[in-house]
Amino acid sequence: MDLSNLRFSRIAVHYIPNKSASEDADPEYGDDLIELGSNAQDILTQRVTEVLGDPSFSVEISIIEDEEDSTFQKSAPLIRASTEEFLDGSRHIADNLNDAQQRSNIPASVLLVATGKSGIAQNNIVALVKAETQDGFSFSTSEGDIRVDFIRDLFLTPDQKLYKVGLFAEMSRSSDDKKLREKEDFEALVYDSNLRQRSEAAKYFYRTFLGCDYASSGKQMTKEFFEAHQEYFDSIDISSEERKDLKTHLYSYLKSKQNLIGVAGFADNYIGDSDRASYLQFMDEREIADHAFEKDISLVQSKLKNRRIRFTNGVTVRAKAENFNEKVKVIKEETDTTTIRVLSKIENQT
């Protein structure tokens, strides 16, 4: 999704309480649109592009729920709504979020509902930002005096753990006169830091609230992801032992319980600072997704089973992929000889 030149034109804000005191606490609704100065607009735009931009650990999702009360059907009409309709529609969305976050361990939060445009094509978008609040201090100086003030309920600081974003972008408009919009007219993206590890915890936001699920193209993408990484590791100038380590990381990344994968996540975990640019560049050139996606290893299953080190004279060392790194070590490499250590006894020879 092209998020260049992203700008918001209308913003409403509502407050979603925590459910520990009362299960049926209602949201507090904002009565008017929020006017943001240009600096504040910049910050809001940045918060959104930082988590949804290119590349990022946001996830492309497909809209599943499209009945009348769904968040999608409440969001889409906001694009062309009057101010009154916009405020009213955004309150319904706040209700949806309030209903979705029933667990009492979910902190109170602020919901921003915003419409705007994005991309070279300036597609209409609806952004739903749920932000938890923090307390903090503000600092100012005037005429040499330092002043510190306590601030309650600060939100949308750069801390990406503390906000989630759902975005619907209108790519086409096939059903002008119908009341409900076609979900095929829209693309959707979500960011939630929980997607990185604990996707169950994220479910209430992308599934229950947004009514979406991961776009289902994981099989082919996982295969391409695997192959591009193999190629990248083979292309860079490192020792065989380092290469073996990187490939081990790739195996464990793909075999881990985590169901979303992506270059931003892999880079954070396994790529050093100095190689990050060339890694991201390589993946970009190979057109590996900018976003995270649902892993499906069925096409690379057999490749993940065994690992191999093949020598130019025909000798191959082969073993089950699990703990390959602990079973075999490349000790020394010279022009014509390689010393490897197998951490085991010889069982038999044929």
Next chain:
Amino acid sequence: MYEAYGEFIVDEFTAKMRSEIESQDFGDLFKVEPSYRTKEPASLVAKALYRAKGYENPYEEINDKVGARFVVLLQTQLEKASALIEDHDILDFEKSRDFKDERHENPLSFEYQSIHYIVRPTEDVKVGNMTIPTNTPCEIQLRTLLQHAYSELTHDTVYKPRLVATPDVQRVVAKSMALIETTGELFSKVEEKLRDMDKQYQHITDQLTQIYDKFSDPEYNKRLNDFLLSEFHPLLEKDNFNMQEVIDFYESSESSYITEYINDKSSDSLIYRQPAILLVAYLVKEYKFEAWRHWPLPQDELAPIYSKFGYSLSSISGKGTY
């Protein structure tokens, strides 16, 4: 009287040289504060009587009863300083030493090098309530910093005293002079390279200014602008970088939101009033994975540009907060 004369010479040329000789890449023009000294009577007597120079009429011939010294960094600055002395309105000059001539005459020897002038006013000069009579001599020494260093090392040991230093001391000293001369040449090459780079930056800046002029007035600050250009220099060296593409990008309608944004920000940020910001934005677009590394200021000042292009700077740099 000599005190006043020395002060006059130092003030006169310090101001002239500072205003006429360019030195901005290398800090202050003078690497040692310009100064003068007058000869103590005792030293005069010693010089007249004991040194092997063979003065016929010592007191008349000693021309450095008052002397001034100017020390600059580079050979080219030295030449400009020479010209200023030679062109002075009311001072006649006579070159008493010129290391270039000496090199020509003694190509195999590496010795004390600097330019010495004897200047004399062609009319009476009033300094405060003193009058410097016509024809009063003053010695002016011009040196590069390297020549000065050499001179400081050797002046009281090798050149000045009557005792001739031993051959191995002279040998080592000659070696260091040879090295200083070589170093001086290398310094000039550095200067030349910097000047070439300056020309290149100027050319790029001119092109960027033309783009900037179309939507707003830049407030060009050479120091800041060149600072940005030099930090991003490695990207300009890339094979696929082409200044024409920068111009094409800004001529296309695709870039209008970027120039609009720069225009917006320019009211409260001097960085955004530099023509170089246009190049920075283009480099972010073309080389997003690398460009942020070259940004010399806090990352949050670059983040809005990444954001404008729809890029996640925190994911790219790995320095995000999540």
